[in-house]
Amino acid sequence: MNSKEICYNPKFTHIYVENRVYDHPRTQEILAHFPRAEIIRIEHYKDVFNRRRQDVVTQHLSQNLILAAKKENYFYEGAPVCQSFGNENFYYCSTMMNCVFDCSYCYLKGMYPSGNLVIFVNLEDYFEALDEILKDKSMYLCISYDADLLAMESVTGYAELWAEFAGKHRNLKLEIRTKSARTAMWEELPCLSNVIYAFTLAPQQMITACERKTPSAGARIECALSGLSKGFPVRLCFDPMIYQKNWREDYGELVRDLDQAFAAHGLSMNQLTDASVGTFRISQDYIKKIRKMEPVSPVAQFPYVNVGGVYQYPKELIEQMESYLIGELEKRMDREKIFHE
DSSP: OOHHHHTSOOTTSEEEEEGGGTTOHHHHHHHTTOTTSEEEEESOTHHHHTOSSOOHHHHHHTOOEEEEOOOSOOEEEOOTTSOOTTOSSEEEEOSEESOSSEETTOTHHHHOSOSSEEEEOOHHHHHHHHHHHHTTOOEEEEOOSSSOGGGGHHHHOHHHHHHHHHTTOTTEEEEEEEOOOOGGGGGTSOOOTTEEEEEEOOOHHHHHHHEETOOOHHHHHHHHHHHHHTTOOEEEEEEEEOOOTTHHHHHHHHHHHHHHHHHHHTOOGGGSSEEEEEEOEEEHHHHHHHHHHOTTOHHHHSOOEEETTEEEOOHHHHHHHHHHHHHHHHTTSOGGGEEEO
16 A cells, blocks of 8 residues: 555545435445445435546545436346357446446446445336346346446445346346455355356456456455356456566466366366456547546556557457457366357
8 A cells, every 4th residue: 555545535435325225225234334435415316426526536536436326217228349259138237336346447437436335225126127128038137337336345236136036037147246255145146047257357467467466366266266166157257367577477467377276176167157358448439538637657558559439459459369268268177158349
């Protein structure tokens, strides 16, 4: 921790609560985790979250929490830059907005005007709307795109509630993506074939340089394989692959660390649900904002190529990075289990 961070309050010392959800049972459950927090009642979360001229990077050093209700647009079609893993009816939803982690390249910094965290407490409304949708069609639903639900699980219990809902709907498949590493969750969550736990992995060198406040590569791997050994469906996501000078050596070291971890657990990579590979890519609008916030971030300032409004690495570099990692994974698992964009 540097001297700048020491000057800031701990996380969630101030909690903003919409008047309409103050008496909601889930609001009170969340507030109970922060008995010393100052509670500030507000009319609408956007009055705080959407204020102009917020310093997103500084706010991440001392995040505030906002408890609110979402009343429309519960589900969105999956974006083209996101992987559907061959599933039809690919959607995502946001029961939280923003992340407790602080990655320098995160698209949320370009998408949201605030670094504070919003939790929508009216989860029952999401479930009611989804019940109606599932009467007519199946759905592949990613519930942890705009936040890391598992990183907040000890406060909200949302992953468990979503998994319990999925257990009642066999035509629903959930993906819960995370960079967290809390192995105790495997004792708390139901083990279901239609709930996939997707762990974003990266070389430790990249985590140290770009992924502030996140668990180490080793801790993430250990958490993922602990779940896999207990029968949970686990996906490993090497996405985004980030270019660094020694990227080949760094990703090679990551793969060797995986070999050792799988061997220690007596597991094979073919026991994974699948794996995904994809180099860093981001909307042109988001990267412009992030470059202003992260002026010394090598990831933000890289001279990307603009392809149809999406900033990405040059084609030759993409092919080098993705083909290398796919080649390494093919030595360890069936090719049909490896997805890439």
